[in-house]
Amino acid sequence: MRFSRFYHIQKTLLQYGLDELIPASWQPWYARGMRKSAFWLHNRYPDYPVGKRLRLALQSLGPVWIKFGQMLSTRRDLLPAEIADELARLQDKVDPFPGEQAQQLIEQALELTDISELFSSFSVTPLASASIAQVHAAVLRQTDGSDADVVIKVIRPDIRKQIIADLDLMDGLAAIAARYLPDGKRLRPREVVSEYRKTILDELDLQREAANAIQLRRNFEGSDSLYIPYVYSDFSRPNVMVMERIYGIPVSDIAALNAQHTDMELLAKRGVEVFFTQVFRDSFFHADMHPGNIFVSREHPENPKYIGIDCGIVGTLNSEDKRYLAENFVAFFNRDYRKVAQLHLDSGWVPVDTNVEEFESAIRTVCEPIFQKPLADISFGHVLLNLFSTARRFNMQVQPQLVLLQKTLLYVEGLGRQLYPQLDLWKTAKPFLESWVKQQVGLPALWRQVKDNAPFWAEKLPQMPTLLHRYLEQGPKQQALMLQQLQLLQLQQHKANRQIIAAALAAGSLISGTIAFTVGPLWLAGALLGGTIFFGVKALLS
């Protein structure tokens, strides 16, 4: 099964002519030879543009590869526009599984004898069929008798098994890449696959997604910038999720957004603001910001609001991560590479024996070209990417949540620039960074810490008199106990000392007795050996 799937993957890549993506001069001679000998696997679509071939290949390989393509579709900084456009079409373009089967899965998961027990209507034809799940429109009968438009997301049957098998093959390919690619060690393909594995397996649990959506919705309650649909948590199961149906415009539909005169500049800025709010205010961010998951409300195009779905992948940050980001970004944008290097050392992110000059110069080498551009064109995501790859060379363990953040940042930037190409990211993000850095020092930080610790003291204060009384009462008892233990220790110490002295005297008598026995008078030897026995017995008995 494994081998046949492996063969299938190779076959698909070759039949769509994707080997052409690697320039022939980069391919080793034996790979070129093998390619020529596999004549039956020739490129079957020579007339299709490479982007289309890539999309079709990924699509035919199934969910794991489709997700990979979706991830790539927002990397417009890396891919030519025509390939990115093609990959963007990977969303919702998967053949659906039968709606009747979805209905059965819902009934089983929610323990219904018939779907109509809970839903006044259920559309058997799926609304969307994505790589991992399928979405059906329905109308939920609420407890107060009213109806609510909902969508029901159902995980594809048997998908877990397929995904795990494909991930294992990917891991095998990654191991080969790590071993044979000239850059294999630095790229750490196996680590990349293992992180991807974690992410995709998390996505298979809709209960986790429901909890994330609830949290994100709460964080943006009343916000003008982001809306998260309501999740009916009573009907959340690992493979089924019921949520409010939304009717927004997909963010990639620029024509529709323009047609309703959306304020694109504001929309682009809000994207960046929403992201930095999630990172620096909430430490909890939506980390699957591909265009298929972001919509724009049809209401108030002059005050446009995002609608986010699919909260399967989220990132969380601790204050150390935030400090890392804020301080490094600020130092970077001041082009103070020494500070960046010193920050890494002082905070223990790289080992203490790192040569700060070498580290500084490595950072300068990769980052200075980025800063040749006008500030408005600089990509934060790229800055981070370069910093991470440099820091890795200096033995920094880059935390997965920071890698996730860096990837999300690239998506957000790509999206913002697609909506409004003149978007000045630095201007939009700077206030967030500066206010965070300011909050971390001086009186506001102190006040926040007092506030953060207030619940602890509020809980402990009423118990204080009792605790104090107990301590005072126990004080003398504790002291007496300690005194006793101290005396016991002293006794043991004396005993040990006596034993050592007696043993030493016995040894001394034995040696001198032995010498006297051979060279001296017998009476002296006898007396000394008698002393040996005396001190020896004393050492044993004391």
Ligand SMILES: Nc1ncnc2c1ncn2[C@@H]1O[C@H](COP(=O)(O)OP(=O)(O)OP(=O)(O)O)[C@@H](O)[C@H]1O
């Ligand atoms: N609340 C909703 N209201 C309306 N349509 C929705 C809603 N949730 C999902 N959809 C539709 O279903 C599609 C797939 O949903 P979602 O992205 O949550 O599934 P997924 O399997 O995680 O997809 P993907 O693999 O693209 O991440 C969306 O692109 C959208 O068209």
